[in-house]
Amino acid sequence: MLIDKAVFCSIVQNADDQIVATASKDRTLRLWKIGAEQSLDQPKRISAFKILRGHTAAVQSIAAQPSGDMVCSGSWDCTISLYNINASDSEGDIVSVKKRRKDGEDREIQSEGEALSTLVGHTQCVSSVVWPQHETIYSASWDHSIRRWDVETGKNSLNMFCGKVINCLDIGGESSALIAAGGSDPILRIWDPRKPGTLSPVFQFSSHNSWISSCKWHKKSWFHLVTASYDGKVMLWDLRTAWPLAVIDTHKDKVLCADWWKDDSVISGGADSKLCISSGIPV
Incomplete structure (x- = not known):
């Protein structure tokens, strides 16, 4: 799959798969599975399997939870969105399943997920996010501030300018x-x-x-x-x-x-x- 906007990337290593999470200026995140290496002359296959939506403007930054279960993203819409990358279709975050076609050929089915929660507080673009501990996210913004967020409560416990x-x-x-x-x-x-x-x-x-x-x-x-x-x-x-x-x-x-x-x-x-x-x- 080709994405015609600038892309930011984070490697997610969870218990089951190697997954690459990408964020784009097109306001979405995409999850990609890394397949097994076929041979020395055939590199590992990477295929997109889910599109994540939660922002109303371009996504500027992305980070993965240490456990590999979730990712967060910072956007030009001044918010931070959190997503569960392991949610199944029955868990409620899936809003649609689409089978895309191009030039008359079928392309693989991709599910679409929504953000589980949104962290609000910055007043300009969230330029960088880091997820160093399970329940703690740090963010930086063009509003001159650095914030530390509690994932469970959604509140910021540190605000530095x-x-x-x-x-x-x-x-x-x-x-x-x-x-x-x-x-x-x-x-x-x-x-x-x-x-x-x-x-x-x-x-x-x-x-x-x-x-x-x-x-x-x-x-x-x-x-x-x-x-x-x-x-x-x-x-x-x-x-x-x-x-x-x-x-x-x-x-x-x-x-x-x-x-x-x-x-x-x-x-x-x-x-x-x-x-x-x-x-x-x-x-």
């Missing part, structure tokens, strides 16, 4: 409790919400020369992060030093996303249409 549009958010570091975010200035900000009496950042790093588009904690280190920026650079950070450990300058245009890969590598994508992998990074 940084004075800038926020493009990216991640949770990690010591005890997986630190909040890292970047936005419409060159500064990577890190908060520790466990510290009472203040919501000021505990770290601020400012070596980039333009907006920060992505930030990711290393999954096995309390101290290391990677950032991507519109200045065309990817930077590696250690909380124990004020300057980046390394600067990766392989892109010729804005870097739009970056993440850790296989623990000692960084993968990034940019407006120059390049996917770059930098290996052998000491962490």
Whole structure:
């Protein structure tokens, strides 16, 4: 299946299947099953099996629950929608079943699901969502705020303002409790919400020369992060030093996303249409 709008992706690993969840500017999410590998010369087959609807505007971000049972999405409609990806047709979230045709040929049946619940509070586009714990979702918005939501009650228990549009958010570091975010200035900000009496950042790093588009904690280190920026650079950070450990300058245009890969590598994508992998990074 082809989607003619920009797409954001999250890998969902649950007990039964490998599922890819994608969110699109067409206001929907889609769930895709990853089939078994047929042979070395035939890659795994990926097929869409459900369309999820719950937003009234383009979807900007998506994240999966750690258990793999649910996904959430943030949208330009200022809301966060939650979906149960394992619901069957008899559980009530299925609104229709369609068999689509193109050029006279039958295409596979896809069910359509609706959001189980919606989190309301942001006043501008929800640019990033993270689901680090079963009952806790973090969100960032162009309204300059970061919020922490209780999944069961739908209420936000933390509301921080940084004075800038926020493009990216991640949770990690010591005890997986630190909040890292970047936005419409060159500064990577890190908060520790466990510290009472203040919501000021505990770290601020400012070596980039333009907006920060992505930030990711290393999954096995309390101290290391990677950032991507519109200045065309990817930077590696250690909380124990004020300057980046390394600067990766392989892109010729804005870097739009970056993440850790296989623990000692960084993968990034940019407006120059390049996917770059930098290996052998000491962490």
